[in-house]
Amino acid sequence: MDDDTPAPSELLADELIAACIGHLTLHSLPCVARVNRRWRAAALVAFDSQLRWRADPRCFPLRLPIPAAPARAESHVARAGACIAFLRDGDLVVQLVDPAADAVRTLRFAERRPVDGEGPPEPVEACRCELGEDGPFNAGVGGMVGYRREAEEEGMAFLPTTSRHGAAAASTKRVAVGSWQNVLHCGRCVFLLRAHRSWWEDEAITADVLDLESGGVAAVDVTPLRDALEQQLSLPPAGVTFGRLDSNQLIRDEPVRCAVSAADGHFLFHASTQSGAKVAAALALPDHVAPQDGRPRGGRGGGAAAPAVSGGVVFARRWPSSHKIARLRSPLEKPCGEGCLLLWEESAWSAVSSLARGAAPLPAADPFSSRHADPASRPIALDVVLLRARSGVAAGRSLFGPAPRGRHGSVAAAFRYGGVGAIDYGAASGVVAACSLPRKGLPPPAVLVWDWRTGVCLQAVLLHPLPPAPPPAAVRPLRFPIGAQVACRMGAWPWLHGTVADHHVSHGEGGGVYLVHLDRGDSCVVPVDHPDLVRGVAGGEALAWNERAQAMEVAAEATLALHPSGCRLAVGMWHAGAAAGVAYSIGFGPGRG
Numbered sequence: 001m002d003d004d005t006p007a008p009s010e011l012l013a014d015e016l017i018a019a020c021i022g023h024l025t026l027h028s029l030p031c032v033a034r035v036n037r038r039w040r041a042a043a044l045v046a047f048d049s050q051l052r053w054r055a056d057p058r059c060f061p062l063r064l065p066i067p068a069a070p071a072r073a074e075s076h077v078a079r080a081g082a083c084i085a086f087l088r089d090g091d092l093v094v095q096l097v098d099p100a101a102d103a104v105r106t107l108r109f110a111e112r113r114p115v116d117g118e119g120p121p122e123p124v125e126a127c128r129c130e131l132g133e134d135g136p137f138n139a140g141v142g143g144m145v146g147y148r149r150e151a152e153e154e155g156m157a158f159l160p161t162t163s164r165h166g167a168a169a170a171s172t173k174r175v176a177v178g179s180w181q182n183v184l185h186c187g188r189c190v191f192l193l194r195a196h197r198s199w200w201e202d203e204a205i206t207a208d209v210l211d212l213e214s215g216g217v218a219a220v221d222v223t224p225l226r227d228a229l230e231q232q233l234s235l236p237p238a239g240v241t242f243g244r245l246d247s248n249q250l251i252r253d254e255p256v257r258c259a260v261s262a263a264d265g266h267f268l269f270h271a272s273t274q275s276g277a278k279v280a281a282a283l284a285l286p287d288h289v290a291p292q293d294g295r296p297r298g299g300r301g302g303g304a305a306a307p308a309v310s311g312g313v314v315f316a317r318r319w320p321s322s323h324k325i326a327r328l329r330s331p332l333e334k335p336c337g338e339g340c341l342l343l344w345e346e347s348a349w350s351a352v353s354s355l356a357r358g359a360a361p362l363p364a365a366d367p368f369s370s371r372h373a374d375p376a377s378r379p380i381a382l383d384v385v386l387l388r389a390r391s392g393v394a395a396g397r398s399l400f401g402p403a404p405r406g407r408h409g410s411v412a413a414a415f416r417y418g419g420v421g422a423i424d425y426g427a428a429s430g431v432v433a434a435c436s437l438p439r440k441g442l443p444p445p446a447v448l449v450w451d452w453r454t455g456v457c458l459q460a461v462l463l464h465p466l467p468p469a470p471p472p473a474a475v476r477p478l479r480f481p482i483g484a485q486v487a488c489r490m491g492a493w494p495w496l497h498g499t500v501a502d503h504h505v506s507h508g509e510g511g512g513v514y515l516v517h518l519d520r521g522d523s524c525v526v527p528v529d530h531p532d533l534v535r536g537v538a539g540g541e542a543l544a545w546n547e548r549a550q551a552m553e554v555a556a557e558a559t560l561a562l563h564p565s566g567c568r569l570a571v572g573m574w575h576a577g578a579a580a581g582v583a584y585s586i587g588f589g590p591g592r593g
Helices: 009-022 026-034 039-046 048-054 223-233 409-418
Strands: 057-061 082-086 092-098 103-109 124-130 139-141 144-148 155-160 174-177 182-185 189-193 206-211 217-221 255-263 266-273 278-284 313-319 332-335 340-350 381-388 394-400 420-426 431-436 446-451 457-462 485-489 495-507 510-518 523-526 534-536 543-546 551-554 556-562 568-575 581-588
Touching: 009 048, 039 048, 048 457, 048 581, 082 556, 082 568, 092 568, 092 581, 174 189, 174 206, 182 255, 223 266, 223 278, 223 313, 255 332, 255 340, 332 420, 340 420, 381 420, 394 446, 409 431, 409 446, 409 457, 420 568, 431 556, 446 568, 485 510, 495 523
Parallel strands: 420 556
Antiparallel strands: 057 581, 082 092, 092 103, 103 124, 139 144, 144 155, 155 174, 182 189, 189 206, 206 217, 255 266, 266 278, 278 313, 332 340, 340 381, 381 394, 420 431, 431 446, 446 457, 485 495, 485 534, 495 510, 510 523, 543 551, 556 568, 568 581
């Protein structure tokens, strides 16, 4: 759409039905022609669920027990975190660390129809877990928060946000003892990959699975998944079939970028190869792990205590370099429930999508394909692939947004400047939604909503005016001048206060960006300028370097959750390393909000 006001429903219906008709063959043209006099009216009915997203947005902030801007740095909380999720009945759950209460709190906001002049719903505390029970908080895991136990016994405590299948806010805490290389939230369980020297060369790869319902921990052999991936990397020489070769004659397509991921009930491993192909495999995790007597143990030093369970390799596949999933070279990830993993390329916010380069022309249903010959005026495009862990099917889309020079240019500018802040896919609603990165003051972000099946942009809205973009910096500046009062994180220790004494110092075999004289009498060297390692103690918003914008921006991250059935989403924005942030509920059209 070329203007800031939402396009009439009839125009969007034209685009949606044209996209659907575009999937038909010419043999269907006579049938389409017979109904062309009524197709617009029929489209309004057929695409009612998508057209609702075109309604005017309603946005209101949620009342949270933490401040919107960081207060003076707390010494007893090593790291703060928060997450949001919708329940099946539409209620919103926000889980966060509240230093004032010295607890992790789970708040529930009831879904209801808005009334004119009425404010947002008041939260109801569904669960509270005291931080002091299991040591200082220092880690966040997927859709839950966790913290490491006291120094005498390594481990992590996990607090699920919702119960299994999202029926209610969770009120349980699960503790596992041990240490692990990777920790992934897999819906009903937590996958804890044990440390290994080499993924490809070690004789065995093992992990622990923590059942969030029962609290049981079991050991899982991941070696079959690794071996299945190895087979996908082994190729015959050109012109030779597999049947004529033994294993030592195969050529290995070396992996160059590897990543571990999680989807509901599955552990996934995917890699880009030297030839440009993509390989991936999924391991099904046990549906239930029986609880054990005493505290569950796993990981280094405690693995023998966890009973072994078998998991099966669901799929192991290879996609050629021409496939859409292979063109995502460094994708970001978002588990989306229903065994789905959303992969997306943030660098694809350019005038021409990487999936469209060298490919077929833009679909006729795309409203920008013929009206924007100038590349500078063409719409932004986000390359997205939905990987289904239960089948190995990977479906890709180029999701087009508003044109930079159109009257929706402010939305395009918000995404072009800093990229995507958060993204989500709703299997029930069939839409993909994304928000822009947080800005100073954490106002509501820009939001884009697409219909997944057709790729049509259903909504593009800027909920708060954009400030002037700062000029790109010639060199990356440091956040704190010499003499500034800061707090430094010393490993597992809490934040320690001190004063910046020097910049860009050498120390032993390495160096750091700050030399800080600590108030307790000694000094430390901060290796990199990151809010997780050093922050100001006077309160207020911290800044961090935005590589995309080449400027200092607010150090905050965004989370986004789609309503399970309605035209509604929630966005949370949380200051890095501080118990501060905001959350917004954004609804479209009449209905619950």
